[in-house]
Amino acid sequence: MTHTIEKSQADTPGPETQAMLEVQGLNGWYGESHVLHDVNLTVNKGEVVTLLGRNGAGKTTTLKAIMGLLKSRSGSIRFNGTELIDLPARDIARLGIGYVPDDRGIFGSLSVLENLLLPPKVADGGFDLPAIYELFPNLEERLDSYGNKLSGGEQQMLSIARILRTGALFVLMDEPTEGLAPVIIHQIGHTVRRLKKAGFTILLVEQNFHFARELADRHYIVQEGKVVDQFRNDEIADNLEKIQGYLGI
Numbered sequence: 222m223t224h225t226i227e228k229s230q231a232d233t234p235g236p237e238t239q240a241m242l243e244v245q246g247l248n249g250w251y252g253e254s255h256v257l258h259d260v261n262l263t264v265n266k267g268e269v270v271t272l273l274g275r276n277g278a279g280k281t282t283t284l285k286a287i288m289g290l291l292k293s294r295s296g297s298i299r300f301n302g303t304e305l306i307d308l309p310a311r312d313i314a315r316l317g318i319g320y321v322p323d324d325r326g327i328f329g330s331l332s333v334l335e336n337l338l339l340p341p342k343v344a345d346g347g348f349d350l351p352a353i354y355e356l357f358p359n360l361e362e363r364l365d366s367y368g369n370k371l372s373g374g375e376q377q378m379l380s381i382a383r384i385l386r387t388g389a390l391f392v393l394m395d396e397p398t399e400g401l402a403p404v405i406i407h408q409i410g411h412t413v414r415r416l417k418k419a420g421f422t423i424l425l426v427e428q429n430f431h432f433a434r435e436l437a438d439r440h441y442i443v444q445e446g447k448v449v450d451q452f453r454n455d456e457i458a459d460n461l462e463k464i465q466g467y468l469g470i
């Protein structure tokens with residue numbers, strides 16, 4: 222009878238298999254340049270999913286297309302069942318998608334606190350300031366510092382922190398480890414794990430395969446604007462050479 226129970230559990234999608242984001246046949250252009258070619262991917266509620274690929278593969282562009290920051294796009298992007306393909310970025314943000322861009326988007330002439338308070342709330346339940354300071358103690362120490370006086374690591378933490386305040390529970394993160402020292406990368410990894418535990422769903426672009434491997438549930442490989450392969454994290458060890466080939470590492 223055990224077998225029957227196991228089977229019926231496997232057949233019933235749990236909360237972890239509920240698709241939050243479904244991208245189908247996504248195409249994207251910069252002017253005349255056709256950069257995304259029929260990208261398909263799914264992110265389920267509570268997952269950390271990465272987009273891995275070489276420089277110029279189209280990872281950042283995929284995030285921008287989801288966020289509505291790439292104007293010229295076609296196909297389907299459904300978020301909790303709502304079609305995003307024709308919505309402007311501000312409406313997409315209001316549906317509860319946060320974006321941590323690769324340049325971190327910190328305003329240099331505003332203080333840490335002003336940067337934190339800048340994005341509008343989109344839903345109840347976001348982190349309040351004490352919760353943010355608990356997660357990022359360095360930020361609390363630097364509340365009055367201007368954005369342009371922060372280290373790269375502090376800017377990255379601020380960029381993540383201000384999204385957590387908004388109440389968005391789905392976060393797109395573009396290379397949060399880029400250019401950071403190993404100790405800071407470790408801290409960012411710790412943060413992503415805590416967010417996952419707190420119920421956030423994260424789509425993460427990464428060049429740092431080792432970082433991605435420590436955190437993610439699943440990985441999509443992006444090559445020349447297409448998703449060419451995908452792996453669950455527990456399939457990585459058996460596919461290491463193939464993945465290293467894709468990534469050129």
Ligand SMILES: Nc1ncnc2c1ncn2[C@@H]1O[C@H](COP(=O)(O)OP(=O)(O)OP(=O)(O)O)[C@@H](O)[C@H]1O
Pocket residue numbers: 251254256274275276277278279280281282283428
């Ligand atoms: N603003 C832009 N205008 C025109 N082409 C662009 C623009 N941004 C990126 N591209 C081109 O689009 C393609 C995909 O770039 P994208 O930045 O999405 O790649 P990526 O996988 O994120 O790589 P990287 O890690 O280097 O950012 C590349 O050929 C790139 O040169």
